[in-house]
Amino acid sequence: MREFDVDYPRVLVVDQMPFGRSTGTSMTLSNLFHGWPRDRLAQIYTANAVPSTDVCDEYFHFGPSERYLPAQYRTLRLLGWDGSSSFPKMPAIAAVRDAADRRRGAARLYSYLCAADDLTPPRFTARLDGWVREFRPDVVYSMLGSVRLARLVAHCARVARVPVVPHFTDDWPATLYAGGEFLGAGARAVRRAIGRLIESAPLGMAISRPMADEYERRYGIPFSVFLNSVGEEFFQARTTQSEPAAPGRPIRLVYVGALHLERWRSLHAIATAVESITAAGTPMSLHVHCPAEDQARHGHLFDGLAHTRVGPALVPDEVPGALHGADVLIHVESFGERLRRYTRYSVSTKIPQYLAAGRAILGFGPSEVASMAHIRTADAGVIVGVQEPSALLDGLRRLSRHAEREAFGRHGFEYAVRHHRKSQVAAHFASVLQSAVDAPAASRVGRSAVLLDRATGER
Secondary structure (H helix, E strand, O other): OOOOOOOOOOEEEEEOOOOOOOOHHHHHHHHHOOOOOHHHEEEEEOOOOOOOOOOOOEEEEOOHHHHOOHHHHHHHHHOOOOOOOOHHHOHHHHHHHHHHOOOHHHHHHHHHHHHHHHHOOOOOOHHHHHHHHHHOOOEEEEOOOOHHHHHHHHHHHHHHOOOEEEEEOOOHHHHOOOOOOOOOHHHHHHHHHHHHHHHOOOOEEEOOHHHHHHHHHHHOOOEEEOOOOEOHHHHHOOOOOOOOOOOOOOEEEEEEOOOOOOHHHHHHHHHHHHHHHHHOOOOEEEEEEOOHHHHHHHHHHHOOOOOEEEOOOOOHHHHHHHHHOOOEEEEEOOOOHHHHHHOOOOOOOHHHHHHHHOOEEEEEOOOOOHHHHHHHHOOOEEEEOOOOHHHHHHHHHHHOOHHHHHHHHHHHHHHHHHHOEHHHHHHHHHHHHHHHHHOOOOOOOOHHHHHHHHHHOOO
16 A cells, blocks of 8 residues: 555544544444544544544533423333343343344344334434534534434534535445335435435445445445554564464464354354364364343353353553464354345454454355455465355365465555555555545535445335
8 A cells, every 4th residue: 555645634533432442333433543633533423322532522422401302302211221221131122122033023123113213203402503603614424324323424514514424334335224114214314314325425435346346326425435444563462373282272262342243153163174174183262252232132042162262342542452362363254145245345343453463364144244254365375155054164164274375464464564564554544534525525426326226126
């Protein structure tokens, strides 16, 4: 990647999560805005979270008491909501969500409940508008993810009279409420919300090249590719696998990440394969580091698998060490039809970290998903793209050979050096945001609706 002359516009970031290192989204945000002048960056966030001041100083917490209409807020409180946590963490809603893992009817009910929350009329306060005007942004940037958030982004851009740069990390515009919630009203609301943003967007950002190509066709504006980047702590901590594992020592497989989006299913298949391959004479162990909430929901499913350990959860500073302590790093995606559509263009936050760690990767998930393609492009590991136990066993046997692991790890590290260094990516990111500010204003009214209809096959 070549170096870029950096010019920093005044950016208003609007997202659910604030800058920080507690989630993949917050970590990616912090890495993309690495080195940004503090007086030229501000954020509006909606989650009940404590923001970090490592990157940004100016925050506006648009909390539930402000963004919900008074009647809706009071109703939710009467239903047992504490008034601060996210809607899915309401006790009643969380119970339905947990049941959704086991029963299709509960999954359907949960999707309707989420849609009802997301689609209710938004509320924008004078305090919010005054804060936006006082900051005087040149551009509004967001990773989006819901109708409610997209409406907030569009509102802030209208108040400030500046362009929007949407950044898509999953194909939620094509999959959110695709089950026909409320007789299709949910899907129509998604299209309208995205359409309004595209009208104000001179360009967009996507998390992978396949997504960028599809979204350029779908929405008619150029898209640049930005995914997570990694700091020097990942590169500096790298040690080579210069010697094979000692005789009798299990080959250590490590997974770091969440188990949502049914990733636990694919991970469980790997755990089962580890039992089989160990019994056949090639000892392996699987170590799963996931959030405590995921351990509580899914950890028991791995009980009885003698060579798998779930936990402990890691704080961000512990991640580089955990990755470098592995022989093989694991990435999984769901084979379920709905989720493979949702993740088909996505590249997980941890993939650049895995590559920078210089360890071979086992990717288990649909072969067409962009995260698997990214590993394949880097020649950094083995991809098992079909849901077949024999294919998974073959992949593990291949990675049991030291020479194969060493070559894959070296390739991945070299790819990360070229493409995922935080300082380089952040400079490129700044240049693209500045180009959005410099782009001539052009009317897109009406065009986005046509493009959205074309993308969904509707007229």
